[in-house]
Amino acid sequence: MRLEGKVAVITGAGSGIGKATARLFAKEGAKVLAADYNAKSGQETVEEINKAGGTASFLEVNIGSVNDNKRMVDTAVNLYQRIDILYNNAGLGGPTLEATTEENWQAMLDVNLTGPFFACQHAIPQMRKQGGGIILFTASAGGMWGVSKARSPSYAAVKGGVVLLGDCLSRLLGKDNIRVNVICPGITNTALYDSHFYDAQGAAHTLNEEEKKAFMAGFSKNIALGRVGKPEDIASLALFLASDESSFITGESFLIDGGRL
Numbered sequence: 001m002r003l004e005g006k007v008a009v010i011t012g013a014g015s016g017i018g019k020a021t022a023r024l025f026a027k028e029g030a031k032v033l034a035a036d037y038n039a040k041s042g043q044e045t046v047e048e049i050n051k052a053g054g055t056a057s058f059l060e061v062n063i064g065s066v067n068d069n070k071r072m073v074d075t076a077v078n079l080y081q082r083i084d085i086l087y088n089n090a091g092l093g094g095p096t097l098e099a100t101t102e103e104n105w106q107a108m109l110d111v112n113l114t115g116p117f118f119a120c121q122h123a124i125p126q127m128r129k130q131g132g133g134i135i136l137f138t139a140s141a142g143g144m145w146g147v148s149k150a151r152s153p154s155y156a157a158v159k160g161g162v163v164l165l166g167d168c169l170s171r172l173l174g175k176d177n178i179r180v181n182v183i184c185p186g187i188t189n190t191a192l193y194d195s196h197f198y199d200a201q202g203a204a205h206t207l208n209e210e211e212k213k214a215f216m217a218g219f220s221k222n223i224a225l226g227r228v229g230k231p232e233d234i235a236s237l238a239l240f241l242a243s244d245e246s247s248f249i250t251g252e253s254f255l256i257d258g259g260r261l
Helices: 016-027 039-051 066-080 102-130 153-176 209-220 231-242
Strands: 007-011 031-036 055-060 085-088 133-138 178-185 253-256
Touching: 007 016, 007 066, 007 102, 016 031, 016 039, 016 055, 016 085, 016 231, 031 039, 031 066, 039 055, 055 066, 066 102, 085 102, 085 231, 102 133, 102 153, 102 178, 133 153, 133 231, 153 178, 153 253, 178 231, 231 253
Parallel strands: 007 031, 007 085, 031 055, 085 133, 133 178, 178 253
Antiparallel strands: none
């Protein structure tokens, strides 16, 4: 019960890292507002949590919308009277340099950076009012080291912005007892690679199971631990950073890639 009595808002909670984190946070005692654009998968996450004895609610949101981020924060406060943890996890992949369109660029910017910025802007006054809080971001190894995401410089650039946003906020908010940290996963076995994969020519492509298995196996050869990440790996780090065990850690960007970089 490392998060007993805490309220956590988690975006992208319908699948992958967000779902694993929502389940783990609830298991550790947090009340969870699971936010996702996909109502079906988001509600499934909540049903699993509540069936297991936890407490969770679902909210359908467009993370790239400024208004939806305000509505998300307001909903959490109305439901649970506070926000102790804001985990800006939802993300969108991107194509190659040549294949990136204005629409691709804007979608990545909206979901990966604009939305999280305004979610923080709206949540921070509540955290200050209650005496503190935790803000987490999911960025990427590609946001720390360009070579790891050289095929998609647009994605790397936006995730690099997330890393710097976390750094800036940690400096601004330390005096308010608000800790801010960034999680930078390497290749992780999530639905992002099922529905937002781009091939070498930059064309969008949905991977079938065999293609995904081969793709992950290829990446594993360059990883010290010999495997790609699991959503639960990232969720465990998020739990540590959201708990009192990390009470003297803020302003850090944590690379979690199995030793690839």
